[in-house]
Amino acid sequence: MASNAAPDNHPYTYQLSHPCVIDDRENGGCRASDFRECPAAPDRVVEDLVPESRRLALPDPNPDDDVVETVTTDGYPTFGAPVGTPVGPWIVGERGCIDITALNPPPSPDEVFRYFQTLPLPQLTTQHQPPGDVLTGLPVIFYTDSPTTQTFTVDIRGFQVAIEATAQQFTWHTGDTTGQITSTDPG
Template sequence: MGTPFGGWIPEGSACIDVTELNPPPSGAEVFSYFQRLPLPQLMTRHQPPGDGLTGLPVIFYTDSPTTQSFTVDIRGFTVVIDATAEQFTWHTGDATGQITTTDPGAPYPDHSIEHSYRSGTYTASLTVTWGATFTVDGGAAADVPGTTTTEGPPVTFAVLQARTVLTNPYD
Protein backbone atom coordinates (compact mmCIF):
# COMPACT_ATOMS: atom_id res chain seq x y z
CA MET A 1 0.00 0.00 0.00
CA GLY A 2 1.27 3.38 -0.90
CA THR A 3 0.77 6.78 0.67
CA PRO A 4 -1.72 9.12 -1.06
CA PHE A 5 0.03 11.97 -2.84
CA GLY A 6 -2.75 14.44 -2.28
CA GLY A 7 -6.42 14.79 -1.56
CA TRP A 8 -9.35 14.18 -3.87
CA ILE A 9 -10.34 17.05 -6.11
CA PRO A 10 -14.04 17.17 -6.97
CA GLU A 11 -14.47 17.62 -10.74
CA GLY A 12 -18.23 17.12 -11.00
CA SER A 13 -20.12 14.29 -12.65
CA ALA A 14 -19.51 13.35 -16.27
CA CYS A 15 -19.80 10.35 -18.57
CA ILE A 16 -16.58 8.80 -19.70
CA ASP A 17 -16.37 6.93 -23.04
CA VAL A 18 -14.85 3.53 -22.31
CA THR A 19 -15.25 2.18 -25.88
CA GLU A 20 -11.50 2.13 -26.34
CA LEU A 21 -11.24 -0.10 -23.29
CA ASN A 22 -13.67 -2.67 -24.75
CA PRO A 23 -13.84 -2.41 -28.57
CA PRO A 24 -16.32 -4.55 -30.53
CA PRO A 25 -15.07 -8.03 -31.47
CA SER A 26 -12.83 -8.12 -34.52
CA GLY A 27 -13.33 -10.54 -37.41
CA ALA A 28 -10.36 -12.58 -36.19
CA GLU A 29 -11.87 -12.85 -32.71
CA VAL A 30 -15.24 -13.93 -34.16
CA PHE A 31 -13.42 -16.49 -36.33
CA SER A 32 -11.92 -18.12 -33.22
CA TYR A 33 -15.47 -18.59 -31.90
CA PHE A 34 -16.74 -19.76 -35.31
CA GLN A 35 -14.16 -22.56 -35.39
CA ARG A 36 -15.50 -23.92 -32.07
CA LEU A 37 -19.23 -23.80 -32.87
CA PRO A 38 -21.11 -27.13 -32.92
CA LEU A 39 -21.76 -27.05 -36.67
CA PRO A 40 -23.83 -29.99 -37.93
CA GLN A 41 -22.19 -33.05 -39.43
CA LEU A 42 -24.13 -33.49 -42.66
CA MET A 43 -25.35 -36.98 -43.48
CA THR A 44 -24.28 -38.62 -46.74
CA ARG A 45 -27.29 -40.01 -48.58
CA HIS A 46 -27.00 -42.25 -51.61
CA GLN A 47 -29.31 -43.80 -54.20
CA PRO A 48 -30.14 -46.49 -54.86
CA PRO A 49 -30.52 -47.17 -51.13
CA GLY A 50 -28.71 -50.30 -50.00
CA ASP A 51 -26.67 -51.94 -52.74
CA GLY A 52 -25.83 -50.37 -56.09
CA LEU A 53 -25.24 -51.97 -59.48
CA THR A 54 -22.27 -51.65 -61.81
CA GLY A 55 -23.23 -49.60 -64.83
CA LEU A 56 -25.75 -47.62 -62.78
CA PRO A 57 -24.23 -44.53 -61.11
CA VAL A 58 -24.65 -43.99 -57.38
CA ILE A 59 -26.31 -40.65 -56.64
CA PHE A 60 -25.02 -38.64 -53.67
CA TYR A 61 -26.78 -35.87 -51.77
CA THR A 62 -27.40 -34.55 -48.29
CA ASP A 63 -30.76 -33.48 -46.94
CA SER A 64 -29.30 -32.06 -43.72
CA PRO A 65 -29.61 -28.31 -43.01
CA THR A 66 -26.96 -26.29 -44.82
CA THR A 67 -27.38 -23.10 -42.79
CA GLN A 68 -27.22 -22.52 -39.05
CA SER A 69 -27.42 -19.44 -36.85
CA PHE A 70 -25.65 -19.03 -33.50
CA THR A 71 -25.80 -16.26 -30.92
CA VAL A 72 -22.71 -15.93 -28.73
CA ASP A 73 -21.57 -13.45 -26.11
CA ILE A 74 -18.11 -12.07 -26.77
CA ARG A 75 -16.93 -9.76 -23.98
CA GLY A 76 -20.47 -8.48 -23.39
CA PHE A 77 -21.31 -7.99 -27.07
CA THR A 78 -24.13 -10.03 -28.64
CA VAL A 79 -22.67 -11.59 -31.77
CA VAL A 80 -24.87 -13.49 -34.24
CA ILE A 81 -22.93 -15.85 -36.51
CA ASP A 82 -24.79 -17.15 -39.59
CA ALA A 83 -22.97 -20.19 -40.95
CA THR A 84 -23.54 -21.50 -44.49
CA ALA A 85 -22.25 -24.67 -46.12
CA GLU A 86 -20.18 -23.38 -49.06
CA GLN A 87 -18.41 -26.46 -50.39
CA PHE A 88 -19.20 -30.17 -50.32
CA THR A 89 -16.42 -32.73 -50.77
CA TRP A 90 -17.81 -36.20 -51.43
CA HIS A 91 -15.23 -38.89 -50.61
CA THR A 92 -16.23 -41.73 -52.94
CA GLY A 93 -14.28 -44.47 -51.18
CA ASP A 94 -12.57 -45.71 -54.34
CA ALA A 95 -9.36 -44.86 -56.20
CA THR A 96 -10.91 -41.86 -57.99
CA GLY A 97 -10.87 -40.00 -54.68
CA GLN A 98 -13.42 -37.25 -54.33
CA ILE A 99 -15.97 -34.98 -55.97
CA THR A 100 -16.11 -31.32 -54.91
CA THR A 101 -19.28 -29.29 -55.47
CA THR A 102 -20.93 -26.12 -54.27
CA ASP A 103 -24.36 -27.68 -53.96
CA PRO A 104 -25.67 -30.37 -51.60
CA GLY A 105 -27.03 -32.50 -54.42
CA ALA A 106 -30.53 -33.90 -54.65
CA PRO A 107 -32.21 -37.28 -54.95
CA TYR A 108 -33.34 -38.72 -58.28
CA PRO A 109 -34.64 -37.31 -60.65
CA ASP A 110 -33.16 -33.90 -59.75
CA HIS A 111 -29.74 -35.33 -58.92
CA SER A 112 -26.56 -33.43 -59.72
CA ILE A 113 -23.86 -35.57 -58.06
CA GLU A 114 -23.23 -39.12 -59.22
CA HIS A 115 -20.36 -41.58 -59.37
CA SER A 116 -19.91 -44.91 -61.14
CA TYR A 117 -18.28 -47.84 -59.34
CA ARG A 118 -16.90 -51.26 -60.14
CA SER A 119 -18.27 -54.12 -58.10
CA GLY A 120 -17.11 -54.12 -54.48
CA THR A 121 -17.81 -52.60 -51.08
CA TYR A 122 -17.25 -48.88 -50.58
CA THR A 123 -17.37 -46.37 -47.73
CA ALA A 124 -18.31 -42.83 -48.75
CA SER A 125 -18.41 -39.69 -46.61
CA LEU A 126 -18.94 -35.95 -46.84
CA THR A 127 -16.69 -33.09 -45.73
CA VAL A 128 -18.40 -29.71 -45.61
CA THR A 129 -16.59 -26.37 -45.71
CA TRP A 130 -18.51 -23.68 -43.82
CA GLY A 131 -18.28 -19.92 -44.24
CA ALA A 132 -20.14 -17.31 -42.19
CA THR A 133 -21.19 -13.74 -41.68
CA PHE A 134 -21.59 -12.02 -38.32
CA THR A 135 -23.27 -9.03 -36.74
CA VAL A 136 -22.35 -7.30 -33.48
CA ASP A 137 -25.24 -5.96 -31.38
CA GLY A 138 -27.52 -5.92 -34.44
CA GLY A 139 -25.13 -3.87 -36.59
CA ALA A 140 -24.17 -4.37 -40.22
CA ALA A 141 -23.21 -7.89 -41.34
CA ALA A 142 -19.57 -8.65 -42.08
CA ASP A 143 -17.83 -11.76 -43.39
CA VAL A 144 -16.07 -14.03 -40.93
CA PRO A 145 -12.47 -14.12 -42.24
CA GLY A 146 -11.95 -17.84 -42.78
CA THR A 147 -13.72 -21.16 -43.07
CA THR A 148 -14.01 -24.32 -41.02
CA THR A 149 -14.95 -27.90 -41.90
CA THR A 150 -17.05 -30.72 -40.52
CA GLU A 151 -16.85 -34.42 -41.31
CA GLY A 152 -20.10 -36.30 -41.73
CA PRO A 153 -20.54 -39.93 -40.69
CA PRO A 154 -19.48 -42.48 -43.32
CA VAL A 155 -21.91 -44.72 -45.18
CA THR A 156 -20.91 -48.17 -46.45
CA PHE A 157 -22.60 -49.88 -49.38
CA ALA A 158 -21.94 -52.66 -51.86
CA VAL A 159 -21.97 -52.37 -55.63
CA LEU A 160 -22.99 -55.61 -57.29
CA GLN A 161 -22.58 -56.81 -60.83
CA ALA A 162 -25.78 -58.13 -62.38
CA ARG A 163 -25.45 -60.97 -64.88
CA THR A 164 -28.01 -61.71 -67.50
CA VAL A 165 -29.29 -65.25 -67.83
CA LEU A 166 -31.18 -66.44 -70.89
CA THR A 167 -34.09 -68.67 -70.11
CA ASN A 168 -36.49 -70.64 -72.27
CA PRO A 169 -39.84 -68.82 -72.16
CA TYR A 170 -41.61 -72.13 -72.87
CA ASP A 171 -40.38 -73.90 -69.72
Protein backbone atom coordinates (compact mmCIF):
# COMPACT_ATOMS: atom_id res chain seq x y z
CA MET A 1 0.00 0.00 0.00
CA ALA A 2 1.33 3.43 -0.94
CA SER A 3 1.70 6.05 1.76
CA ASN A 4 3.05 9.56 2.16
CA ALA A 5 4.32 8.69 5.63
CA ALA A 6 8.06 8.18 5.97
CA PRO A 7 9.07 4.80 7.35
CA ASP A 8 10.25 4.61 10.95
CA ASN A 9 13.96 5.25 11.23
CA HIS A 10 14.41 6.45 7.68
CA PRO A 11 18.11 5.95 6.82
CA TYR A 12 18.65 9.21 4.88
CA THR A 13 17.62 12.84 4.70
CA TYR A 14 17.38 14.46 1.27
CA GLN A 15 17.67 17.86 -0.33
CA LEU A 16 17.70 19.38 -3.79
CA SER A 17 20.50 21.89 -4.32
CA HIS A 18 21.37 24.27 -7.10
CA PRO A 19 24.75 23.40 -8.69
CA CYS A 20 26.15 26.77 -7.55
CA VAL A 21 25.36 25.92 -3.91
CA ILE A 22 27.33 22.68 -4.18
CA ASP A 23 30.24 24.37 -5.98
CA ASP A 24 30.34 27.12 -3.37
CA ARG A 25 30.31 24.56 -0.55
CA GLU A 26 33.09 22.48 -2.12
CA ASN A 27 35.19 25.08 -3.99
CA GLY A 28 34.32 28.43 -2.44
CA GLY A 29 32.57 29.86 -5.49
CA CYS A 30 30.28 29.34 -8.45
CA ARG A 31 31.20 28.70 -12.08
CA ALA A 32 29.44 29.72 -15.28
CA SER A 33 28.55 26.06 -15.89
CA ASP A 34 26.49 26.09 -12.66
CA PHE A 35 23.68 27.94 -14.43
CA ARG A 36 21.54 26.15 -17.00
CA GLU A 37 17.98 26.76 -18.20
CA CYS A 38 15.57 23.84 -18.15
CA PRO A 39 12.61 23.60 -20.52
CA ALA A 40 9.26 23.54 -18.71
CA ALA A 41 5.70 23.01 -19.86
CA PRO A 42 3.19 25.73 -18.91
CA ASP A 43 2.18 25.54 -15.24
CA ARG A 44 5.21 23.34 -14.44
CA VAL A 45 8.32 24.34 -12.49
CA VAL A 46 11.47 22.61 -13.72
CA GLU A 47 14.86 23.61 -12.36
CA ASP A 48 18.46 22.53 -12.83
CA LEU A 49 19.13 20.77 -9.52
CA VAL A 50 21.28 18.12 -7.87
CA PRO A 51 19.64 15.60 -5.51
CA GLU A 52 21.69 14.98 -2.37
CA SER A 53 21.31 12.53 0.48
CA ARG A 54 22.89 12.34 3.92
CA ARG A 55 22.99 9.40 6.31
CA LEU A 56 20.94 9.49 9.51
CA ALA A 57 21.95 7.78 12.75
CA LEU A 58 19.72 4.74 13.32
CA PRO A 59 18.96 2.82 16.53
CA ASP A 60 21.28 0.00 17.50
CA PRO A 61 20.05 -3.14 15.65
CA ASN A 62 21.34 -5.31 18.53
CA PRO A 63 20.03 -3.58 21.66
CA ASP A 64 20.62 -6.75 23.71
CA ASP A 65 24.41 -6.62 23.48
CA ASP A 66 26.41 -4.67 26.05
CA VAL A 67 27.28 -1.81 23.67
CA VAL A 68 24.44 0.57 22.85
CA GLU A 69 25.28 2.72 19.88
CA THR A 70 23.73 4.25 16.81
CA VAL A 71 24.57 2.98 13.33
CA THR A 72 24.04 3.83 9.66
CA THR A 73 22.82 1.53 6.89
CA ASP A 74 26.26 1.41 5.27
CA GLY A 75 28.39 1.31 8.43
CA TYR A 76 29.53 4.93 8.28
CA PRO A 77 30.62 5.91 11.82
CA THR A 78 28.08 7.90 13.86
CA PHE A 79 30.45 8.77 16.73
CA GLY A 80 27.56 8.30 19.16
CA ALA A 81 25.20 10.76 17.47
CA PRO A 82 21.58 10.48 18.68
CA VAL A 83 19.03 8.65 16.52
CA GLY A 84 17.88 10.81 13.59
CA THR A 85 21.00 13.01 13.56
CA PRO A 86 22.58 13.57 10.12
CA VAL A 87 26.11 12.14 9.97
CA GLY A 88 28.82 12.39 7.36
CA PRO A 89 28.95 14.55 4.26
CA TRP A 90 26.20 15.07 1.71
CA ILE A 91 26.24 12.39 -0.99
CA VAL A 92 25.87 14.18 -4.32
CA GLY A 93 23.55 12.64 -6.90
CA GLU A 94 23.29 13.27 -10.63
CA ARG A 95 22.54 16.80 -11.81
CA GLY A 96 19.50 17.23 -14.01
CA CYS A 97 16.36 19.16 -14.89
CA ILE A 98 13.94 18.16 -12.12
CA ASP A 99 10.22 18.91 -12.11
CA ILE A 100 9.58 20.38 -8.66
CA THR A 101 5.99 21.49 -9.26
CA ALA A 102 4.67 18.94 -6.75
CA LEU A 103 6.88 20.50 -4.07
CA ASN A 104 4.87 23.70 -4.67
CA PRO A 105 7.65 26.29 -4.49
CA PRO A 106 6.62 29.92 -4.75
CA PRO A 107 6.65 31.27 -8.32
CA SER A 108 10.10 32.14 -9.64
CA PRO A 109 10.80 35.58 -11.14
CA ASP A 110 10.83 33.96 -14.61
CA GLU A 111 7.41 32.40 -14.01
CA VAL A 112 5.97 35.74 -12.80
CA PHE A 113 7.43 37.45 -15.88
CA ARG A 114 5.74 34.90 -18.18
CA TYR A 115 2.40 35.84 -16.58
CA PHE A 116 3.24 39.56 -16.82
CA GLN A 117 3.73 39.22 -20.58
CA THR A 118 0.09 38.08 -20.96
CA LEU A 119 -1.45 40.98 -19.00
CA PRO A 120 -3.61 43.54 -20.84
CA LEU A 121 -1.51 46.66 -20.24
CA PRO A 122 -3.38 49.90 -21.01
CA GLN A 123 -2.52 52.23 -23.86
CA LEU A 124 -1.74 55.69 -22.49
CA THR A 125 -3.71 58.50 -24.13
CA THR A 126 -1.49 61.22 -25.56
CA GLN A 127 -2.34 64.88 -24.94
CA HIS A 128 -0.66 68.08 -26.12
CA GLN A 129 -0.69 71.80 -25.26
CA PRO A 130 -1.80 74.08 -26.65
CA PRO A 131 -4.93 72.06 -27.53
CA GLY A 132 -6.18 71.73 -31.08
CA ASP A 133 -4.03 71.91 -34.18
CA VAL A 134 -0.41 72.83 -33.65
CA LEU A 135 1.47 75.50 -35.59
CA THR A 136 4.86 74.68 -37.00
CA GLY A 137 7.71 76.36 -35.16
CA LEU A 138 5.83 76.96 -31.91
CA PRO A 139 6.60 74.97 -28.75
CA VAL A 140 4.34 72.01 -27.98
CA ILE A 141 4.09 70.14 -24.69
CA PHE A 142 3.33 66.42 -24.95
CA TYR A 143 1.94 64.61 -21.93
CA THR A 144 -0.39 61.89 -20.73
CA ASP A 145 -2.79 62.11 -17.83
CA SER A 146 -3.63 58.40 -18.01
CA PRO A 147 -2.67 56.30 -14.98
CA THR A 148 0.99 55.29 -15.32
CA THR A 149 0.79 52.48 -12.73
CA GLN A 150 -1.53 49.51 -12.77
CA THR A 151 -1.70 46.63 -10.30
CA PHE A 152 -2.79 43.12 -11.29
CA THR A 153 -3.43 40.19 -8.95
CA VAL A 154 -2.89 36.84 -10.63
CA ASP A 155 -3.13 33.26 -9.42
CA ILE A 156 0.03 31.30 -10.19
CA ARG A 157 -0.37 27.68 -9.10
CA GLY A 158 -2.45 28.71 -6.09
CA PHE A 159 -0.20 31.61 -5.07
CA GLN A 160 -1.78 35.08 -5.20
CA VAL A 161 0.83 37.31 -6.83
CA ALA A 162 0.49 41.10 -7.10
CA ILE A 163 2.17 42.52 -10.18
CA GLU A 164 2.58 46.28 -10.35
CA ALA A 165 3.26 47.64 -13.84
CA THR A 166 4.69 51.16 -13.85
CA ALA A 167 5.73 53.19 -16.90
CA GLN A 168 9.35 54.18 -16.31
CA GLN A 169 10.08 55.89 -19.62
CA PHE A 170 8.05 57.87 -22.12
CA THR A 171 9.07 58.23 -25.76
CA TRP A 172 7.35 60.89 -27.87
CA HIS A 173 7.44 60.66 -31.67
CA THR A 174 6.85 64.20 -32.97
CA GLY A 175 6.60 63.33 -36.65
CA ASP A 176 9.10 66.00 -37.68
CA THR A 177 12.87 66.39 -37.85
CA THR A 178 13.07 66.66 -34.04
CA GLY A 179 12.94 62.87 -33.87
CA GLN A 180 12.16 61.05 -30.63
CA ILE A 181 11.97 62.78 -27.27
CA THR A 182 12.44 60.56 -24.22
CA SER A 183 11.63 61.43 -20.61
CA THR A 184 11.11 59.70 -17.29
CA ASP A 185 7.94 61.62 -16.42
CA PRO A 186 4.62 61.62 -18.28
CA GLY A 187 4.87 65.15 -19.64
